[in-house]
Amino acid sequence: MNLLLLAAAWGVLMMFLSVSGISRATIRTIAQVGMGLLFLSTVAELQGIVFYDLNAPAMLGVDRYALVMLSVLSGCGLLYFLLSAKDMADVGSDYSEYFALIFFIFCGFVLVLSFTSLLMLFLGIEIVTIPLYILTGADKRNLKSNEASLKYFLLGAFSTGIMLMGIALVYGARGSFSTLELVGASGIPTQLLLGGLFLIFFSLAFKVSVAPFHFWTPDVYDGAPTVFTSFMATLVKVAAFAGFLRLFDHGFGSLKSSWQIWAGILAVLTLIIGNMTAVYQQSVKRMLAYSSIAQAGFMMLGVYGLGDAAKEGMILYGASYSLATIGMFAVLTRMQDQTVEGFNGLAKQQPWISALLAVFLLSLAGIPLTAGFLAKFYMLQAALPATYGMAVVIVAVIMAAVSVYYYFRVLQAIYFREPSEGVSFPAFAPGFVRILTVIALLIILLGLQPGWLLRYLYF
Amino acid sequence: MPINYYLFLSLALFSIGMVGVLTRRNAIIIFMCIELMLNAVNLLLVAFSKMHHLKNLATSATAGTDGQLFVFFIMVVAAAEVSVGLAIIVMMYRNIHSVDIQFLNRLKH
Numbered sequence: 001m002n003l004l005l006l007a008a009a010w011g012v013l014m015m016f017l018s019v020s021g022i023s024r025a026t027i028r029t030i031a032q033v034g035m036g037l038l039f040l041s042t043v044a045e046l047q048g049i050v051f052y053d054l055n056a057p058a059m060l061g062v063d064r065y066a067l068v069m070l071s072v073l074s075g076c077g078l079l080y081f082l083l084s085a086k087d088m089a090d091v092g093s094d095y096s097e098y099f100a101l102i103f104f105i106f107c108g109f110v111l112v113l114s115f116t117s118l119l120m121l122f123l124g125i126e127i128v129t130i131p132l133y134i135l136t137g138a139d140k141r142n143l144k145s146n147e148a149s150l151k152y153f154l155l156g157a158f159s160t161g162i163m164l165m166g167i168a169l170v171y172g173a174r175g176s177f178s179t180l181e182l183v184g185a186s187g188i189p190t191q192l193l194l195g196g197l198f199l200i201f202f203s204l205a206f207k208v209s210v211a212p213f214h215f216w217t218p219d220v221y222d223g224a225p226t227v228f229t230s231f232m233a234t235l236v237k238v239a240a241f242a243g244f245l246r247l248f249d250h251g252f253g254s255l256k257s258s259w260q261i262w263a264g265i266l267a268v269l270t271l272i273i274g275n276m277t278a279v280y281q282q283s284v285k286r287m288l289a290y291s292s293i294a295q296a297g298f299m300m301l302g303v304y305g306l307g308d309a310a311k312e313g314m315i316l317y318g319a320s321y322s323l324a325t326i327g328m329f330a331v332l333t334r335m336q337d338q339t340v341e342g343f344n345g346l347a348k349q350q351p352w353i354s355a356l357l358a359v360f361l362l363s364l365a366g367i368p369l370t371a372g373f374l375a376k377f378y379m380l381q382a383a384l385p386a387t388y389g390m391a392v393v394i395v396a397v398i399m400a401a402v403s404v405y406y407y408f409r410v411l412q413a414i415y416f417r418e419p420s421e422g423v424s425f426p427a428f429a430p431g432f433v434r435i436l437t438v439i440a441l442l443i444i445l446l447g448l449q450p451g452w453l454l455r456y457l458y459f
Numbered sequence: 460m461p462i463n464y465y466l467f468l469s470l471a472l473f474s475i476g477m478v479g480v481l482t483r484r485n486a487i488i489i490f491m492c493i494e495l496m497l498n499a500v501n502l503l504l505v506a507f508s509k510m511h512h513l514k515n516l517a518t519s520a521t522a523g524t525d526g527q528l529f530v531f532f533i534m535v536v537a538a539a540e541v542s543v544g545l546a547i548i549v550m551m552y553r554n555i556h557s558v559d560i561q562f563l564n565r566l567k568h
Contacts (some may be wrong), residue, residue, distance in 0.1 A: 119525075119528075119529055119532060122532070122533075122536075123532060123536070126536045126539070126540070130536075130539055130540060130543055133543050133544070133547060134543060134546075137547050137550060140550055141554070143554055143555070146547075146550055146551045146554055146555075147551075147562065149547050149550075150486065150547050150548065150551055150560070153543070153544050153547050154480070154486070154489055154490075154493070154544075154560070157490075157493045157540055157544065158477075158480050158493060158496075160497075160536075160540075161473075161476070161477075161493055161496035161497055161500070162496075164496075164497060164500040164533060165473055165496070165499070165500050165503075167500075167529075168469075168500045168503045168504050168507065169503075171504065171507055171526055171529070172462075172466075172503070172507040172510070175507075175511040175514075175515065175522070175523070176525070177525055177529065
């Protein structure tokens, strides 16, 4: 649990730096160093080096799954900071606070990934979402940002209320919040327990934006400042899904006959709605928002399938999806025209950036040799043994083919269109290009050798 | 009193809150309705906590206290949420001089 302490301490440090009057460049460096330490300390814990052990097994219990997921999240967080920390300065004047909030969100990630009590799940989700409401509204003068933050806040608080009601009902049925005692020895659930289970299930589906509870996602992702959309759509969503899987695998796993079919239905609905609407988007930012819903459909297959295969899939999917989307958003933030046409003819002027973007888009679409392909493969493999698994997998494969259309439209604009008059592409700093190259290499490496990451799950 | 009474009372409060969130248009009132939902949960947790306490008193003297503990956490989180939520509403009010959420529909193109 190195990450928990370090992230909290660094969050407080960043908060105090905002009144110290030091320059933005220094603040940025301190934040990047902090995120690097977060990553290193999690990797160290994976190797058995623990600086700080919170001995509270009734509340938090770190297992390999949580640790690998946290390493993926903090690693992607580090790359995100290296790529996009500069762009945060354009959002508003509270530069240091943005970093502080992101470090606090990482504390929430630890709770969401290692809870053994529903209390910690609730606290973790709140610690993740409350700073997000602020980050969404960070662009205070921009009406779209205001709207997005209010909408996110009202719907988020509403779904929290529903989750709490679910937890209360489960508590009434079982007399305990521990995830180990959620289901009795007899395995026959009472009405109270089932009611609670479904309320928790639907509210978590709401948090991870699975259809039909996805309607807030495109507006919020579109309205939020693009740097923060990148963070919300990747790390936060992956962490929420990992917690979702953890609860329904460890906690409610033995009751799956009653809820598994619903997970399947939501997954299919999400895949269809997310992909079909993404096809019609003109703005790349909105397209990525819908594509994040579509990708959520694939991650939902993990919750549907359960077991070790789903955990492997979730980790690989989290890594590949986060890497590719963070890269896409980092380039998108710097584009002048954020529609598909804005990318016209990029390859003629910036061939290397275009090649990197191509890797990201191919990975999102799930083309072999990229991590996206294997991630989708693992998810389908996890879903196959479930009841009606075959039907769900067939829908997922068809929808993956649909997704190729809208990802390739951007690719086509980059490579096969002439640049429009008067549009100039930004110059990318060499450091920025280097980090993007690292991300693309990681995607290809994971696509060739997923065991490189997944072996940490077992030893 | 049987536990059912408490259950029905808090479910009724919860539903009133939920209907309020879905039908009202003033952001502050929606906010109050969300608080109502959270407090309905608090009531239910306290009632269940007492129920489990009486039922398991023989085996453990602290049975059921975790429910009461949870209530405090809900209160803390609700307070944090209120501070952020009111800040967001004030921010919106400064820009458009209204707290009507009809305004939110503008995001949909």
